[in-house]
Amino acid sequence: MPLKQLPDAAGALATLPGHELADTTLHRVWRDALADGTTRSQPWFFASVPDDPQAGGRFDLPSALGGTCYLAAQPVAALLEALQAMLPIIPERELQLRRRTEIQAPTDAPVAADLMAAAATGFGVASALWSASERATTQAWAAALRRDGWWALWAGAQHDTTTQGRAVPLFDVTDGPHPPSGQQWPSTRPIRLETDLDLIAALADRGWNVRGPATCRMRAIRPEPAGARYRCPVAVGREPGG
Numbered sequence: 001m002p003l004k005q006l007p008d009a010a011g012a013l014a015t016l017p018g019h020e021l022a023d024t025t026l027h028r029v030w031r032d033a034l035a036d037g038t039t040r041s042q043p044w045f046f047a048s049v050p051d052d053p054q055a056g057g058r059f060d061l062p063s064a065l066g067g068t069c070y071l072a073a074q075p076v077a078a079l080l081e082a083l084q085a086m087l088p089i090i091p092e093r094e095l096q097l098r099r100r101t102e103i104q105a106p107t108d109a110p111v112a113a114d115l116m117a118a119a120a121t122g123f124g125v126a127s128a129l130w131s132a133s134e135r136a137t138t139q140a141w142a143a144a145l146r147r148d149g150w151w152a153l154w155a156g157a158q159h160d161t162t163t164q165g166r167a168v169p170l171f172d173v174t175d176g177p178h179p180p181s182g183q184q185w186p187s188t189r190p191i192r193l194e195t196d197l198d199l200i201a202a203l204a205d206r207g208w209n210v211r212g213p214a215t216c217r218m219r220a221i222r223p224e225p226a227g228a229r230y231r232c233p234v235a236v237g238r239e240p241g242g
Helices: 075-082 092-096 118-123 135-147 197-205 213-221
Strands: 025-031 067-072 089-091 098-104 112-114 153-156 166-172 209-211
Touching: 025 075, 067 075, 075 098, 075 166, 075 197, 089 092, 092 098, 092 209, 135 166, 197 209
Parallel strands: 089 209, 112 153
Antiparallel strands: 025 067, 025 098, 067 166, 153 166
16 A cells, blocks of 8 residues: 655644553564674664665664664564565575564553554555655655654564564664663573574565575474475575575
């Protein structure tokens, strides 16, 4: 469903239905091994709109408004959000570069704007907000939602064909690598994605596949059911044509 025109009047989105996040468990997938060789051990990073908006995240904020950290309500939704550009076949190397952690929303966590609520359509919300590829438009919606007082969103997860996955973008007053301002959001010890066999299996159930040894390890640990889509590479660790 295409997006309607963004309401430009201040306060137009302030009365959207809300979704309680307090005391819930959320999930975050992030790249801890950065391209410059450094390691980002903490899951927190609030992204702002880059010079090329299309290269940014769906709900990135203008730096003057702050930044956005992308969480999710389910582990597989967090992974789909993080690796959406690589689907449907994910090189195992991309899993090796990333970690997943569980994050506990505090009692005073902000209420999220519920973009999945039936009443949200009356505000111009449509599924294109989380499924379309036009970043400038969705970033403009993020800025309008932040303008109207929202600090978090409850949205669909792109590429989740079950329609049950929920993305939870969290806003903050500043961008960059830091935890949420003024609140404690405790997290568990990070899990290496290539060893997270339950998550790899959940990807396979949705038709996505991992190319690399993790798929073979999963097959060895769990007998492959009839009709399963798990696939081991012909040459482990080699990219096509490599």
